[in-house]
Amino acid sequence: EVQLVESGGGLVQPGGSLRLSCSASGFTFNNYAMHWVRQAPGKGLEYVSTISSYGGTTYYADSVKGRFTISRDNSKNTLYLQMSSLRAEDTAAYYCVKSDSSGWYDYWGQGTLVTVSS
Amino acid sequence: EIVMTQSPATLSVSPGERATLSCRASQSVSSNLAWYQQKPGQAPRLLIYGAFTRATGIPARFTGSGSGTEFTLTVTSLQSEDFAVYYCQQYNNWPWTFGQGTKVEVK
Numbered sequence: 001e002v003q004l005v006e007s008g009g010g011l012v013q014p015g016g017s018l019r020l021s022c023s024a025s026g027f028t029f030n031n032y033a034m035h036w037v038r039q040a041p042g043k044g045l046e047y048v049s050t051i052s053s054y055g056g057t058t059y060y061a062d063s064v065k066g067r068f069t070i071s072r073d074n075s076k077n078t079l080y081l082q083m084s085s086l087r088a089e090d091t092a093a094y095y096c097v098k099s100d101s102s103g104w105y106d107y108w109g110q111g112t113l114v115t116v117s118s
Numbered sequence: 119e120i121v122m123t124q125s126p127a128t129l130s131v132s133p134g135e136r137a138t139l140s141c142r143a144s145q146s147v148s149s150n151l152a153w154y155q156q157k158p159g160q161a162p163r164l165l166i167y168g169a170f171t172r173a174t175g176i177p178a179r180f181t182g183s184g185s186g187t188e189f190t191l192t193v194t195s196l197q198s199e200d201f202a203v204y205y206c207q208q209y210n211n212w213p214w215t216f217g218q219g220t221k222v223e224v225k
Contacts, residue, residue: 047214105154
């Protein structure tokens with residue numbers, strides 16, 4: 001059974017930093033690209049970032065480019081999102097997502113809430 | 119960036135009736151279109167990929183159709199567990215983008 005378990009969310013002041021983690025199990029982690037998708041309270045889904053299976057290629061939404069860094073440790077089956085220069089508009093539930101090799105998001109974690117507020 | 123537009127924003131349907139949700143892409147995404155269902159307090163769940171292929175375990179009352187720029191998700195005979203928010207997503211052009219969602223509520 002595929003499981004994605006996020007951690008690391010919490011309350012952080014504007015301008016602060018936070019690192020999210022996602023522990024993956026139930027599939028061959030290093031065979032798949034992984035993603036972060038977020039959802040602000042009461043809002044829709046927003047793509048954040050992608051990392052290729054071996055970490056050589058990364059993509060970012062314009063809204064987080066230069067502030068967030070996605071990475072992975074395939075030896076630990078873990079995905080990360082390092083977030084810095086956080087803003088109030090980054091407040092959201094952050095989901096760790098596995099994609100099928102063809103692109104659709106087939107498994108989602110339960111999400112971890114990040115609140116940026118003073 | 120491809121803009122995905124869903125309509126209507128809210129759909130009021132009685133249990134047992136049919137719901138038809140629309141999703142339009144600002145340019146062709148071929149058949150690279152997925153649908154997700156999200157219930158309150160839960161993560162989204164994959165329903166449909168490739169525009170019409172049901173994901174594992176998804177009941178046959180969920181049907182996806184369309185290609186290019188116009189797509190439809192039909193839920194026949196709505197069950198209580200089907201009242202939720204539904205999102206479409208294109209994965210044809212980077213960045214993958216979502217529609218704003220359609221909430222299916224009890225009439």
